[in-house]
Amino acid sequence: MQIYVRDNNVEKAIRTLKKKMQREGLYREMKARKAYEKPSEKRARQKNEAIRRRRKAERKMLQREGLLPRKGGRR
Template sequence: MQVLVRDNNVDQALRVLKKKLQREGVFREMKTRRAYEKPSEKRAREKGEAVRRARKAARKLAQREGLIAGARKR
């Protein structure tokens, strides 16, 4: 991953780097790897993540088909 520093503005480059790392999920992965995760806990977590992804996909499909109202715009 590469971030360019323009006009010696290191603070802005750090902000850009943190945003890129956040988007890639590096911080979340570091947090999960901090401690050992039992295989049963890992299976439960992955199953929960899969359920959330499936619900999100179903919700988006229903919104596209007009079955439910779309997200509110602020």
């Protein structure tokens, strides 16, 4: 991952770096690696993540079909 500093604007480069790291999921991974996760906790977390992804996909599908209003008030 590379971030270029333009016009000596280091603050903007740092903000850009943080956004990229957030999008890539690096903060989440660092937090997960900080401490040991028991196998039972790992399975429970993965199950909850799968449920969340499935609900999101269903919600998106219903929004595309017009059965649910879109988030943000788009028309």
